[in-house]
Amino acid sequence: MKTALVYSDAWTRFDYGAEHPLRMERLGLTWRLMAAYGLTARPGVSVHAPEPASEGAIAAFHAPAYLEVLRAANGGVEPRGAARWGLGPGDNPVFPGLWDAARVCAGGSLLAAELVASGAATRAFHFAGGLHHAMRERASGFCYVNDAVLAILHLRARGLRVLYVDIDAHHGDGVQAAFYEEPGVLTISTHERGDYLFPGTGFVEEMGAGAAVGYAVNLPLEPFTGSDVYLPAFEAVVPPLVGAFAPDVVVAQLGIDSHRTDPLTHLELDVQGFARAVRRIVELAPRLVALGGGGYDLQNVARGWTAAWAAMNDVALPAALPAAFAGDARRHEFQVATLWDEPAPQPAHRRVRAEEYVQRQVDAIRRLIFPTHGL
Numbered sequence: 001m002k003t004a005l006v007y008s009d010a011w012t013r014f015d016y017g018a019e020h021p022l023r024m025e026r027l028g029l030t031w032r033l034m035a036a037y038g039l040t041a042r043p044g045v046s047v048h049a050p051e052p053a054s055e056g057a058i059a060a061f062h063a064p065a066y067l068e069v070l071r072a073a074n075g076g077v078e079p080r081g082a083a084r085w086g087l088g089p090g091d092n093p094v095f096p097g098l099w100d101a102a103r104v105c106a107g108g109s110l111l112a113a114e115l116v117a118s119g120a121a122t123r124a125f126h127f128a129g130g131l132h133h134a135m136r137e138r139a140s141g142f143c144y145v146n147d148a149v150l151a152i153l154h155l156r157a158r159g160l161r162v163l164y165v166d167i168d169a170h171h172g173d174g175v176q177a178a179f180y181e182e183p184g185v186l187t188i189s190t191h192e193r194g195d196y197l198f199p200g201t202g203f204v205e206e207m208g209a210g211a212a213v214g215y216a217v218n219l220p221l222e223p224f225t226g227s228d229v230y231l232p233a234f235e236a237v238v239p240p241l242v243g244a245f246a247p248d249v250v251v252a253q254l255g256i257d258s259h260r261t262d263p264l265t266h267l268e269l270d271v272q273g274f275a276r277a278v279r280r281i282v283e284l285a286p287r288l289v290a291l292g293g294g295g296y297d298l299q300n301v302a303r304g305w306t307a308a309w310a311a312m313n314d315v316a317l318p319a320a321l322p323a324a325f326a327g328d329a330r331r332h333e334f335q336v337a338t339l340w341d342e343p344a345p346q347p348a349h350r351r352v353r354a355e356e357y358v359q360r361q362v363d364a365i366r367r368l369i370f371p372t373h374g375l
């Protein structure tokens with residue numbers, strides 16, 4: 001089995017701004033932890049640096065007028081009427097090199113898709129990708145260009161059947177919207193419920209439209225949902241749908257902002273629960289294009305995505321972080337010296353509340369969506 005890691009240090013040229021929660025250095029930190037574990041230079045592993053995607057390739061999803069605005073914003077000065085396109089102070093700032101950064105990110109996910117489509121790799125991971133909120137003509141939620149949608153479109157153009165699964169703490173609204181009327185792509189998103197968290201959508205009742213009713217699947221979660229409640233719900237929903245839909249390729253968005261110390265969300269997964277979900281996706285996917293996503297506590301991001309990449313290579317890692325990583329762990333104030341988290345028992349009332357909520361969602365999915373797929 002061949003696996004491909006898509007990575008370059010292009011991120012060092014870009015910065016959303018000092019106050020912005022999306023820290024580009026999370027990418028370098030993740031790469032260094034993977035390298036310290038020996039995961040970047042193993043037999044069967046190839047590493048690929050992406051080229052920026054062409055504007056034409058990005059126009060496969062995004063409106064040309066929006067791309068013109070992104071291009072005009074590349075100098076770091078807000079173009080006139082930027083707010084109309086979702087750009088401006090706050091979530092989607094205009095920063096120097098914005099368009100270059102978006103193009104490299106899109107190029108990385110397109111490269112991961114092509115490596116898998118061509119058979120060069122069975123599983124590819126582009127952890128700088130997964131910017132799932134970008135809409136056809138609007139930046140949203142730190143995302144300017146939707147590389148996940150572009151990767152799916154690329155696989156579709158190669159004649160492949162695609163299932164998208166998104167385990168970020170936020171609803172994968174941009175990807176859902178892109179394929180809402182397209183039964184050739186099944187989208188599944190698990191996330192904190194939209195009445196507590198951005199982007200406010202992702203309820204079970206959003207099921208797709210027209211010929212694609214039943215092809216958008218949402219599993220919302222109560223705040224404080226931990227791994228022990230999350231994993232059985234994931235298991236009840238994802239494997240049956242993957243089995244019934246029988247994709248050629250799974251595209252997975254592996255945001256790790258579901259972690260209990262993430263500063264932007266209220267879910268309570270630990271790294272081992274996140275890694276367990278990733279292992280299930282790896283087992284279920286005949287071929288896999290994996291992307292990153294959210295994750296705003298740097299140590300979770302590095303540990304979670306390293307665990308994810310280990311899973312994609314069928315490697316069990318030693319729990320202790322490698323000695324070669326000690327300097328980084330110190331500089332970034334890692335709270336634990338291991339890949340995995342300490343157990344953190346929850347108050348029973350929170351667990352019960354999370355369990356009852358998610359059970360209602362699973363029941364609704366079984367009632368409303370499973371019959372469409374013969375389940």
Ligand SMILES: [Zn+2]
Pocket residue numbers: 168169170255257293294295
């Ligand atoms: Zn997120």
